[in-house]
Amino acid sequence: MPGSSILETNVLVLNRFYMAIRVVNVRRAMTLLYRQCAEVIVMEQDQFVSYDFESWVELSQLSSLEKQPDEDYLQAISYELRVPRICRLTRFERMPAQTVRFNRKNLFARDDHQCQYCGQKPPTNKLSLDHVIPRSHGGQTTWENIVCCCLRCNSRKGGRTPQQARMTLLTRPAKPRFNPLLADSITDPRYESWKTFLTESAATG
Numbered sequence: 001m002p003g004s005s006i007l008e009t010n011v012l013v014l015n016r017f018y019m020a021i022r023v024v025n026v027r028r029a030m031t032l033l034y035r036q037c038a039e040v041i042v043m044e045q046d047q048f049v050s051y052d053f054e055s056w057v058e059l060s061q062l063s064s065l066e067k068q069p070d071e072d073y074l075q076a077i078s079y080e081l082r083v084p085r086i087c088r089l090t091r092f093e094r095m096p097a098q099t100v101r102f103n104r105k106n107l108f109a110r111d112d113h114q115c116q117y118c119g120q121k122p123p124t125n126k127l128s129l130d131h132v133i134p135r136s137h138g139g140q141t142t143w144e145n146i147v148c149c150c151l152r153c154n155s156r157k158g159g160r161t162p163q164q165a166r167m168t169l170l171t172r173p174a175k176p177r178f179n180p181l182l183a184d185s186i187t188d189p190r191y192e193s194w195k196t197f198l199t200e201s202a203a204t205g
Contacts, residue, residue: 006072006083012194014041014088018048020197021089023178026074029087037091040084043193050088057081070189085193100179102143104129109180111148116170117157122150132173134159143175 011029013022024032032038033053040051051059060082064073072083100106107129114121116130130149133139136159147169149157157165178198 006074009072009083010191011084012086012191012197013038014086014197016089016091018088018197020178020194024087026083029084030074030081032087032089033084038087038089041086041088041193042084056084070192072190085191086197100176106176106180107143107146108148110143110176111171111173114148114170115150115153116147116173117149117153117162117167119170120150126151128154130154130157132169133161137161144173147173 007027008025010023011026012020013024013029013032015021029038033040033056036053040056041048042051043049057079060073061079063071063082064080067073073080074083075081108124108127112121113124113127115127128149128151129146130153131139131141132145132147135141139145153167157167162169
């Protein structure tokens with residue numbers, strides 16, 4: 001993978017209390033690490049261990065001798081620097097707010113392309129979006145009122161509320177804290193270590 005592409009891959013950022021708060025690219029993560037605003041978190045023998053910039057450079061030099069398939073490296077002047085997957089902020093660092101864009105693709109991703117009424121996962125061209133509370137009843141077009149719905153259930157529900165149509169939602173719609181498309185990233189072996197933190201954030205969010 002070219003170095004420029006590696007710099008644009010994702011790094012999960014935790015706050016001082018080990019709660020996931022952001023996803024940034026490698027370029028931004030390395031800046032935080034070099035400025036001593038963050039430390040790298042890695043899993044070693046079923047425990048999370050932290051590294052500052054200097055110790056991360058040392059670890060990189062050792063691990064580069066026997067690279068693992070899920071590891072990426074950046075070429076520095078005289079050594080290779082291993083790309084971190086998780087960083088933890090060690091002090092307050094003002095970061096730009098991340099807003100998940102409200103669009104059809106992200107809504108489908110949030111609901112895992114599953115009809116929120118019948119549970120089926122038809123092809124995307126057989127999916128639509130449904131206002132849980134219809135607009136005719138004052139329902140708004142928001143994360144909290146739109147769900148993924150198959151054409152059959154959408155037709156059955158019509159302009160009624162789920163209660164009126166005697167249909168039950170599988171999950172309560174909510175605005176995601178992270179871009180729903182990151183779910184695809186978690187299936188990548190490189191981001192395996194994210195799972196614990198993203199699951200905990202979802203449970204407490």
